[in-house]
Structures are given as structure tokens and as C-alpha cells.
Amino acid sequence: MxxxxxxxxxxxxxxxxxxxxxxxxxxxxxxxxxxxxLVLIDQPARLIAERVAASSATHPLVRRVGGALVEAATALTGGDGDDRDEPAANELFLLDCLRLMVSTPALRARHLDSQYTLQQTIVDALGDDATDPDAAFRAQAATSACLAAMHTALTRWAEDNGQTKLPELIAQALAAAFGDDAVATGRRD
The missing domain is CATH 1.10.10 (Arc Repressor Mutant, subunit A)
Known part of the structure; x- marks a missing residue:
């Protein structure tokens, strides 16, 4: 890097x-x-899928996916809400990866391609009845919309040089898109 x-x-x-x-x-x-x-890592997909699979099927799709995105960002950045002045090394690494992705056309194209794979991974983790085309469509639409909100948060995070905690930005983007109930305010509710 x-x-x-x-x-x-x-x-x-x-x-x-x-x-x-x-x-x-x-x-x-x-x-x-x-x-x-070397720059775009797949670790977040697995982590997000695990979080989605562990979420309650009684919650709306957007809340399940959005909550998993926030939880994964928290795990990946060490952003547990503390008042650290210095970002963790893994947070700086992710920020460097994101800056490169934003500024490099080949990486942006590859990132877009990986978003399709991530979307399918999340839809699979939702465990909704894959044989029901309407359920699959709803899961794809909800997941795609959540990923768009996350992309907006990631771009903002890079623009503000990581000044705002990434999980907080993702939660704000999800709330702006879907309302305040899109992401749980407490842990694993």
C-alpha cells in the first residue's frame, strides 16, 4: 500500500x-x-454475510442488511464509538485502499464488479426463499439500495480523510435513505 x-x-x-x-x-x-x-480485499464480504445471517429474520430487509454493514465497518475499523484521537492501523489501511479505489479507474471498475458479487453474497446470507422470485427481487433491491448508501458513506469518509467514524457515516447514509429506523441504535436487537 x-x-x-x-x-x-x-x-x-x-x-x-x-x-x-x-x-x-x-x-x-x-x-x-x-x-x-492487492488493493481490493474480499474480507468484508464474508464478514457482512456472517452479520446478515446472524440477524433476526423478523426485522425488515433494509435493517438486516444495513445493520450488518454498520457492524462490519465497526469490526474492520475498530470504530467501536470510543473517542480515539488516532485512527487504528487497519482503519488507515482501509482509508488508503479506498482513496486508491476512488482515484484509479481500474480499481473503480473492479470495485463495481465486486459490488455485484457482494450483493449476491448478502442475498444468499439473508436466507430468504430463493425459489420465490418476488422474495429474491425484494432482497436484491433492498441489498442494492443499502450498498448504494454504504458507497456514499465510503466516498464521504475518503473525502473527509477519515475524520468521521465510518460506521457512523454508514448509519447516517442509511438513515438518510430509509429513515431513522433503518439501523438499530443498540447492539443486536
Whole structure:
């Protein structure tokens, strides 16, 4: 990430990354099939899906998905609402990844592609009757709308240099789109 932020994404080759970490380019490609994979990580998809699957099926779809997005952002950034002055290392890493994604066309395109995969992962985690086309459509629509709100929050987070806690921004975006009841105010209610 340091190489990409110092020299620019397009100026850094996979060979440069391999040299910086002391491995061969083939080793890098074994773990990261494309250069974009070095920046865009899949960990959030699994974490979000776990949170969605653990949510109560009695809650509205938007609340289930939105709550999972906020909880995943909290876990990924260490943003548990404390009054830390300094962001955690993982939060800075995510912020650097996001800045690169916003400023690099190849990463933006790959991010958009990954959003479709994330949407399907979330829909699958909702566990709604996949054989019912209407239920599947509602789950896809709710998930897509929540992801759009999250994207707006992520963009704002990058613009304000991480000054506002990411989970808080996601909750604000969801509330702006769906109303104050879109995200639970307490934990796992």
C-alpha cells in the first residue's frame, strides 16, 4: 500500500511489490491473481454475510442488511464509538485502499464488479426463499439500495480523510435513505 500511495497505483508493478516484500512476482500472483486484488480485499464480504445471517429474520430487509454493514465497518475499523484521537492501523489501511479505489479507474471498475458479487453474497446470507422470485427481487433491491448508501458513506469518509467514524457515516447514509429506523441504535436487537 505504501508503494501505491507514494508512487501512484499505475506506476507500481507487481514486480515492485514483490521486491518490496522480498518474494518473487510469482508468489505475489499466487496469493493475488491480479494487481487490483492487492488493493481490493474480499474480507468484508464474508464478514457482512456472517452479520446478515446472524440477524433476526423478523426485522425488515433494509435493517438486516444495513445493520450488518454498520457492524462490519465497526469490526474492520475498530470504530467501536470510543473517542480515539488516532485512527487504528487497519482503519488507515482501509482509508488508503479506498482513496486508491476512488482515484484509479481500474480499481473503480473492479470495485463495481465486486459490488455485484457482494450483493449476491448478502442475498444468499439473508436466507430468504430463493425459489420465490418476488422474495429474491425484494432482497436484491433492498441489498442494492443499502450498498448504494454504504458507497456514499465510503466516498464521504475518503473525502473527509477519515475524520468521521465510518460506521457512523454508514448509519447516517442509511438513515438518510430509509429513515431513522433503518439501523438499530443498540447492539443486536
Amino acid at each position: 505504501r508503494l501505491f500511495t507514494d508512487r501512484g497505483y499505475d506506476a507500481v508493478t507487481v514486480a515492485d511489490v514483490a521486491e518490496a516484500v522480498g518474494v518473487s512476482a510469482m508468489t505475489v500472483f499466487r496469493h493475488f491473481p491480479t494487481k487490483e486484488d
